[in-house]
Amino acid sequence: xxxxxxxxxxxxxxxxxxxxxxxxxxxxxxxxxxxRSGASVGSMYHHFGNKESIAAALYVESLAEYKxxxxxxMDGAETAEQGxxxxxxxxxxxxxxNPEKARFVLYSRSVVNKxxxxxxxxxxxxxxxxxVFQWFEPHIAAGRMKRLPKEIYGSLxxxxxxxxxxxxxxxxxxxxxxxxxxxFAEAAWDAVKG
Amino acid sequence: xxxxxxxxxxxxxxxxxxxxxxxxxxxxxxxxxxxRSGASVGSMYHHFGNKESIAAALYVESLAEYKxxxxxxMDGAETAEQGxxxxxxxxxxxxxxNPEKARFVLYSRSVVNKxxxxxxxxxxxxxxxxxVFQWFEPHIAAGRMKRLPKEIYGSLxxxxxxxxxxxxxxxxxxxxxxxxxxxFAEAAWDAVKG
Amino acid sequence: xxxxxxxxxxxxxxxxxxxxxxxxxxxxxxxxxxxRSGASVGSMYHHFGNKESIAAALYVESLAEYKxxxxxxMDGAETAEQGxxxxxxxxxxxxxxNPEKARFVLYSRSVVNKxxxxxxxxxxxxxxxxxVFQWFEPHIAAGRMKRLPKEIYGSLxxxxxxxxxxxxxxxxxxxxxxxxxxxFAEAAWDAVKG
Amino acid sequence: xxxxxxxxxxxxxxxxxxxxxxxxxxxxxxxxxxxRSGASVGSMYHHFGNKESIAAALYVESLAEYKxxxxxxMDGAETAEQGxxxxxxxxxxxxxxNPEKARFVLYSRSVVNKxxxxxxxxxxxxxxxxxVFQWFEPHIAAGRMKRLPKEIYGSLxxxxxxxxxxxxxxxxxxxxxxxxxxxFAEAAWDAVKG
DNA sequence: AATGAATGAGTGTTCATTCAT
DNA sequence: GATGAATGAACACTCATTCAT
Numbered sequence: 001x002x003x004x005x006x007x008x009x010x011x012x013x014x015x016x017x018x019x020x021x022x023x024x025x026x027x028x029x030x031x032x033x034x035x036r037s038g039a040s041v042g043s044m045y046h047h048f049g050n051k052e053s054i055a056a057a058l059y060v061e062s063l064a065e066y067k068x069x070x071x072x073x074m075d076g077a078e079t080a081e082q083g084x085x086x087x088x089x090x091x092x093x094x095x096x097x098n099p100e101k102a103r104f105v106l107y108s109r110s111v112v113n114k115x116x117x118x119x120x121x122x123x124x125x126x127x128x129x130x131x132v133f134q135w136f137e138p139h140i141a142a143g144r145m146k147r148l149p150k151e152i153y154g155s156l157x158x159x160x161x162x163x164x165x166x167x168x169x170x171x172x173x174x175x176x177x178x179x180x181x182x183x184f185a186e187a188a189w190d191a192v193k194g
Numbered sequence: 195x196x197x198x199x200x201x202x203x204x205x206x207x208x209x210x211x212x213x214x215x216x217x218x219x220x221x222x223x224x225x226x227x228x229x230r231s232g233a234s235v236g237s238m239y240h241h242f243g244n245k246e247s248i249a250a251a252l253y254v255e256s257l258a259e260y261k262x263x264x265x266x267x268m269d270g271a272e273t274a275e276q277g278x279x280x281x282x283x284x285x286x287x288x289x290x291x292n293p294e295k296a297r298f299v300l301y302s303r304s305v306v307n308k309x310x311x312x313x314x315x316x317x318x319x320x321x322x323x324x325x326v327f328q329w330f331e332p333h334i335a336a337g338r339m340k341r342l343p344k345e346i347y348g349s350l351x352x353x354x355x356x357x358x359x360x361x362x363x364x365x366x367x368x369x370x371x372x373x374x375x376x377x378f379a380e381a382a383w384d385a386v387k388g
Numbered sequence: 389x390x391x392x393x394x395x396x397x398x399x400x401x402x403x404x405x406x407x408x409x410x411x412x413x414x415x416x417x418x419x420x421x422x423x424r425s426g427a428s429v430g431s432m433y434h435h436f437g438n439k440e441s442i443a444a445a446l447y448v449e450s451l452a453e454y455k456x457x458x459x460x461x462m463d464g465a466e467t468a469e470q471g472x473x474x475x476x477x478x479x480x481x482x483x484x485x486n487p488e489k490a491r492f493v494l495y496s497r498s499v500v501n502k503x504x505x506x507x508x509x510x511x512x513x514x515x516x517x518x519x520v521f522q523w524f525e526p527h528i529a530a531g532r533m534k535r536l537p538k539e540i541y542g543s544l545x546x547x548x549x550x551x552x553x554x555x556x557x558x559x560x561x562x563x564x565x566x567x568x569x570x571x572f573a574e575a576a577w578d579a580v581k582g
Numbered sequence: 583x584x585x586x587x588x589x590x591x592x593x594x595x596x597x598x599x600x601x602x603x604x605x606x607x608x609x610x611x612x613x614x615x616x617x618r619s620g621a622s623v624g625s626m627y628h629h630f631g632n633k634e635s636i637a638a639a640l641y642v643e644s645l646a647e648y649k650x651x652x653x654x655x656m657d658g659a660e661t662a663e664q665g666x667x668x669x670x671x672x673x674x675x676x677x678x679x680n681p682e683k684a685r686f687v688l689y690s691r692s693v694v695n696k697x698x699x700x701x702x703x704x705x706x707x708x709x710x711x712x713x714v715f716q717w718f719e720p721h722i723a724a725g726r727m728k729r730l731p732k733e734i735y736g737s738l739x740x741x742x743x744x745x746x747x748x749x750x751x752x753x754x755x756x757x758x759x760x761x762x763x764x765x766f767a768e769a770a771w772d773a774v775k776g
Numbered sequence: 777a778a779t780g781a782a783t784g785a786g787t788g789t790t791c792a793t794t795c796a797t
Numbered sequence: 798g799a800t801g802a803a804t805g806a807a808c809a810c811t812c813a814t815t816c817a818t
Contacts, residue, residue: 223790223791223792224791224792224793225790225791225792235792235793235794236794236795239792239793239794244792244793245791245792245793
């Protein structure tokens with residue numbers, strides 16, 4: 001049970017991510033996950049209870065990883081500009097490094113939101129947003145950043161990168177998002193600097 | 195096709211949009227559309243051939259409306275700034291005026307893209323993008339706008355609005371997107387001005 | 389659609405009764421009914437909605453037939469003794485003539501009672517019991533029959549036949565119940581005569 | 583086996599009876615029994631081998647208790663009338679005192695009969711019936727009781743009580759069966775007295 | 777004796793689609 | 798153009814049972 005070999009549970013999660021990526025949650029059948037993971041149907045239900053819970057577990061895990069990385073970059077930032085750019089960098093870096101998880105998160109929110117996990121999820125989202133906002137507040141108060149409605153900062157900071165990520169992850173754009181890391185960071189800073 | 199009374203075909207499309215909005219394409223059954231439209235299953239298949247074609251028809255129609263509106267605003271623009279802002283305005287205005295169609299387009303691309311209509315759709319998208327780009331080219335050449343990789347302009351111009359639209363249309367943000375019309379337009383211009 | 393040939397719906401009902409008789413409701417799979425009836429799964433669900441509704445339809449139909457026959461015999465009775473014996477005769481005759489339906493009704497009440505049809509069923513039962521009781525009331529008032537708690541008459545009149553029917557229908561007794569027609573009728577009259 | 587504390591085996595049997603009573607044998611899953619008993623699945627299979635064996639054990643135990651009680655009352659009877667009434671009393675008393683076990687026995691025969699225990703069960707039943715019949719034979723020979731086909735005595739003696747027990751145990755009748763103890767005993771004697 | 781992860785055949789049900797009328 | 802009964806492949810999920818620890 002050490003890291004010697006993957007647990008059944010993790011094997012199922014891995015297989016599910018691969019399937020969801022390729023076919024979407026609705027397009028993935030339990031049988032597909034079973035075949036890919038090597039587990040039995042019964043085992044899948046023993047561990048997760050139903051198909052949606054597998055998706056939810058994956059979603060929660062992915063988002064947690066992204067948020068942790070974002071936090072990490074924010075911790076190293078000092079000036080307002082550094083904080084703003086860290087936000088853009090975190091997004092771009094994470095998507096570029098974890099395209100499968102990113103694609104899954106981007107395209108599965110609506111499905112997972114109908115799940116029992118939805119409440120927990122939106123609570124966590126609020127906590128994260130709040131934490132980030134606390135970081136920016138002093139800079140806004142000091143006029144180094146524009147004071148805008150709270151709900152709009154996210155769209156200004158990561159909206160362009162978010163948009164491009166969808167393009168890239170769906171194959172409609174060819175260039176790896178990390179090539180535009182600086183452009184998105186600059187756009188973010190331009191959009192909110194005081 | 196007069197306005198005398200809605201055609202069966204249109205009744206089906208309206209019912210389908212309402213269902214897709216509420217349950218998603220995958221979550222909508224032919225039976226649901228049948229019940230809402232008052233048509234019979236047979237009638238639906240007579241007019242559209244299959245379920246996906248209904249979605250595709252709706253998608254094509256919605257996108258065409260949006261593009262026409264965008265074009266309209268572009269036609270009235272002269273300076274680079276006006277053109278850029280017209281793009282943001284068009285997006286914000288259209289989403290605000292047609293939230294159901296916007297939600298449908300935003301959340302159904304992945305499904306519709308697996309359809310036969312996909313090729314036609316991406317061709318039209320290319321044509322539209324090309325037309326818009328032709329409009330901007332002189333301004334880029336003259337240095338009034340930054341020269342950037344072509345595939346990234348869309349994300350910079352409408353990315354933030356796009357992102358906020360998702361928030362608003364999914365209920366995660368409360369303020370009507372049109373309240374932020376100017377903010378998104380300014381951000382668009384800041385991101386690409388020369 | 390006249391009586392020229394059985395409707396799909398009736399074919400399904402017939403096949404279901406045969407299966408339920410042989411394997412019980414729980415022991416019968418939808419697939420078994422499908423195979424026996426020649427209908428498709430879809431057709432079964434088109435007509436009945438789910439497995440339990442087939443059982444419920446059969447139950448309602450069978451009970452209605454029995455009650456109609458009981459009523460018929462009661463209509464021909466005049467004295468208290470004739471009425472009491474008619475009740476026993478009706479039970480014995482019906483079971484002997486319709487062993488499959490009788491077996492189904494006897495062994496499926498608990499399953500059908502968990503169904504949506506349960507309320508309707510117990511209402512009909514109450515109506516029937518009330519009608520029969522109205523018939524007996526004058527005889528009870530005149531002392532030609534014992535006055536006993538209402539809920540107990542049924543058990544005294546048909547209890548022995550009911551019990552033997554279970555024995556015979558389950559194969560634990562060999563003699564056709566109709567051989568004991570008079571014995572059960574006599575026992576019924578002995579149990580309640582004034 | 584002292585009364586100090588229940589054995590695992592007994593805890594499982596108790597939980598199973600409660601579940602069977604509430605949901606029926608088919609409606610009860612091994613998981614339900616596991617949850618109610620606090621035992622593990624493995625433990626249940628260690629003690630009983632399979633689900634049906636739990637039901638069979640319960641069935642055998644319940645029937646043995648009833649028969650022992652019946653025998654006890656018969657041992658105290660001397661006249662034909664006392665013997666006949668003892669049979670009715672035994673049934674009524676036992677059902678009233680053990681409604682859960684009675685309900686289980688009444689509604690589970692068909693399931694248990696498909697079990698390996700079926701042969702053993704019907705053998706024991708035959709032995710019991712034979713013993714009871716031996717008791718009555720002299721009285722029949724002496725004309726104090728009617729001579730009737732052997733297979734019909736049971737239905738005449740306990741049929742009404744049996745029928746009412748079903749009514750009461752299923753909730754369709756409200757009055758505790760023991761209130762009708764004498765009525766059923768009288769009816770039994772009336773039905774078979776010489 | 778006990779545990780609980782793992783198994784996999786089997787179940788009821790759904791639903792897009794067809795087609796005779 | 799319209800109807801709705803019929804089709805059947807596909808699906809998510811259940812559950813008795815096994816077995817390594």
